Amino acid sequence: MTTIYDIAKKTGFSITTVSRALNNYSDVSEKTKKLILDAVEEMHYYPNSVARTLSTKKSWALGIIFVEDLGIGMKHPFFNSVIEGFKKSVEKKGYDLIFLNRNVGGVKMSYLDHAVHRGVDGIAVVSSNYDDSEVEKIIASTLPNVIIDLHSTKSNVVYSDNLHGCELAIEHLYSLGHRKIAHIAGHPKTFVGLERLKGFKSAMKNHGLDIHKPFIVDGGLFSAEGGYNAMLKLLQMKDRPTAVFAAGDNMAFGAMKAIREAGLKVPEDFSVIGFDDIELAGEYTPSLTTIKQDMDRIGEKAAEVLLQEIDHKFEPSTCIIPVELIKRESTKSI
Amino acid sequence: MTTIYDIAKKTGFSITTVSRALNNYSDVSEKTKKLILDAVEEMHYYPNSVARTLSTKKSWALGIIFVEDLGIGMKHPFFNSVIEGFKKSVEKKGYDLIFLNRNVGGVKMSYLDHAVHRGVDGIAVVSSNYDDSEVEKIIASTLPNVIIDLHSTKSNVVYSDNLHGCELAIEHLYSLGHRKIAHIAGHPKTFVGLERLKGFKSAMKNHGLDIHKPFIVDGGLFSAEGGYNAMLKLLQMKDRPTAVFAAGDNMAFGAMKAIREAGLKVPEDFSVIGFDDIELAGEYTPSLTTIKQDMDRIGEKAAEVLLQEIDHKFEPSTCIIPVELIKRESTKSI
DNA sequence: ATATTTGACGAAAGCGCTTTCGAGAATGTG
DNA sequence: CACATTCTCGAAAGCGCTTTCGTCAAATAT
Incomplete structure (x- = not known):
């Protein structure tokens, strides 16, 4: 490994001057700077970041x-x-x-x-x-x-603007005529789970819809399984929702799987909307309407x-x- | 930031001894070692990895x-x-x-x-x-x-054992009765693209199937689009394959999309098999038969x-x- | 008793770099 | 010409740690 000493030896300057040339200090003449930089180039020298960090306290x-x-x-x-x-x-x-x-x-x-x-x-x-x-x-x-x-x-x-995202989702479902809207919620120990639940409630209120408690089901840690299980609960109800807003795309996929297995279809029997817009969302069949986060x-x-x-x-x-x-x-x- | 000097000062030993105690050297008595480790604990000291790296040449x-x-x-x-x-x-x-x-x-x-x-x-x-x-x-x-x-x-x-993976794929399709098998290949500048193409050819040969050149189409850089475009070419043929082996799952998804858009169905009209087993593979409809890599x-x-x-x-x-x-x-x- | 080994520790150098301080040369000012 | 400035540069200290070498006292051997 070539060090600053090697450059100093080769050029005949002190390591101080070499260091200064490398760091663009003003008090080194153009001539010697060029000499040094040429040597640096030739010897393929790169400053050791560890040593630099030790003395500057900046690790980059x-x-x-x-x-x-x-x-x-x-x-x-x-x-x-x-x-x-x-x-x-x-x-x-x-x-x-x-x-x-x-x-x-x-x-x-x-x-x-x-x-x-x-x-x-x-x-x-x-x-x-x-x-x-x-x-x-x-x-x-x-x-x-x-x-x-x-x-x-x-x-x-x-x-992300989770609250506004929920507003957009409910707004969309509402505009399609849905009134009985369920929410598959993210785990309450997660920030976004809580936020989106809050957003769901507030958006429902804004649209004059009242919140039917049983329509809010826990989907766990945003996994497909969680969404699947949550949807099973919704499917068991005599008075079912017509639309489901899942707090995450994976939960939406799980929900759709449950729907499919129940012999029902998306979007004919249930409209489903997710949150995230993960890559899979556009590829899935049916492709998933969702709220896109700009990761x-x-x-x-x-x-x-x-x-x-x-x-x-x-x-x-x-x-x-x-x-x-x-x-x-x-x-x-x- | 507390340093080794702080520990030395506090305990009254030299930094040498502190360093030795920290690194489990044998030539430091149990008593002073305990004294030092206690001080380390109390002062919440952690050695600075930058300094250590500089002197040991090992950065971890x-x-x-x-x-x-x-x-x-x-x-x-x-x-x-x-x-x-x-x-x-x-x-x-x-x-x-x-x-x-x-x-x-x-x-x-x-x-x-x-x-x-x-x-x-x-x-x-x-x-x-x-x-x-x-x-x-x-x-x-x-x-x-x-x-x-x-x-x-x-x-x-x-x-991954790409060659054996191809063997498994072709073997599976063969056992299902398929004889006209197409391959959507990965880009020839990629190692796995080439390997799987080689594996496809060799597996076909092993099963006594001859390779119909037009059935090998380039799927590009393993993207869904690439697979989609490749499948379009396959669909245009008068004499179509009955099964498609894509060198990557994403390409398989693209191919299935093309098939669907052509009004045909998987697996009724075409059997499709991928390579990778990405997460989506199990979630997709229809779920994708594929060769699982153990990432x-x-x-x-x-x-x-x-x-x-x-x-x-x-x-x-x-x-x-x-x-x-x-x-x-x-x-x-x- | 003296000589030798061993155990426990410290001084100091070194890792490769930055930075302060200061010195000498070159330049400018009166 | 004497003086003050400005340019260039080098010596040396320091960043926090490891490690070599050596010292001194205690333990053991003779």
Whole structure:
């Protein structure tokens, strides 16, 4: 590995001058700068980021953690989309992404401790869970951070406009003539589960529809199975809904499967609308009408906010990313 | 941030002794060791990994890169599954994962240079492309590395048993009575595209079926669109195949869409079989018969091989991960 | 008793880089 | 011409840790 000393030796300047030339200091003449940069090129030298970090306290690395109970981690379609958007944005600014976990060399430590141990410049958290002590610790810390899909007044947060999304969904179903609308809710320990339930209720109210309690069924952790089981309950009722608004696409798929297995059809017998617009939504048969979350934008925005906190100083911000109704085949007028 | 000096000051020992106590050296008495560890606990001290890395040349970080032309990065279902498996395995051994890209602070550099710059202990590459100069550079380097979904005799490689997978697919279709079997091939610049094409031909031969050239159509970069377009060509033929083997699930979905739009049905008019078993495969209607790749296992195996190269020394290995036929609704007997 | 080994610890160098401080040369000012 | 400035550059300290080498006292051997 070639070091700054090698460049110094080769050019005859001191390592101080080499360092200055590399970092564009003004007090090094154009001539020697060129000499040095040529040598750098020739010897294929790249500064060692570890050494640089040690002396500057700036690692140009960002930590990312995700908290979810399914154990699918990066396979989670929402997470990986958001992270991809985040990653692309921060890379443009010269940051690397590092996954933080909770054990270092066999020793369990908190995410925050791990982040400090690694010397990252900031942390992005994608969390589905409501009160997570790990996340709270990060929020309370002085390390710049941004939280995705969770609300807090004490930190930077970024999430979709869940309430408006629900409004769009109910509005759409209402305009198709549906009045008996069920909601397959996300788990109450998740922020978006709660938000969308709230949004559902408020949207129903706004349309002058009253909320039939049994029509609100728990769909669990946003999985297809959860949606399937929830739909089974709805199918057992004598007075069934005509439309189902699921708090997540996967739950909508599960619901449609239950409907199909009951010998009924979507959208003829039930209109179904989801939330997320995961890739599968457009491919499924029938394709799924849903509320599209702009995951790329969420990731980008999170990057923007985090880098801003790192560069300048801190003031908690809340970014609500717009959502959009995507009309497809799974909903029709009554 | 508390440092080793703080612990030294508090306990009255030298930093040398503190360091030794932390690293379980034998030449520190049990008594002082306990004193030091207590102070560590109390002061909530964690060694700074940057400083440690600088002096030990071991970063406990692994770089990961993926090379693909679709620009979807982490959203790629194969990539993220493999990476999740890889991540879980290496984390257990105390390694962190860091995404490598090609620019550092505005300066374009190669993946390999970036890895060296960051001081990672090894690199995992997930590459769909055949000859990538970046990947070749990594293979040729002395930095421990493992390549997923690509073959090379000069490095550690891990990939699915594509050939046997094709054998299973054709065997299945054959056993259902199909004789006119088409293949929607993956892009010839991808390793798996070529492998599966080869596997298709060889399997056909093994079953005494001759290969009708026009029945081999290019499906592009494994996308649904590619499969859709390929299927259109197949549908235009006067003498159509009765079964279609797509080199990837997404292409199979595209093909099924084309079939549906042509007013035909799967599996009544065409049997369709895919390759991958992505999550969607089981959810789709009709659910897709496919060859299941064990992405978790691929990730785990890659981790195993890479860590072994890091710890011990190097001998190029090729790991072929078994695949499995998953029978679902999209295939039926003729 | 003296000589030798062992056990427990500290001083100091070094990892590769940045940055402060200051010095000498070149330039400008009166 | 003497002086103050401005340009260029180098010496050295420091970032937080590991590790080599050595020291000194206690334990053991002779």
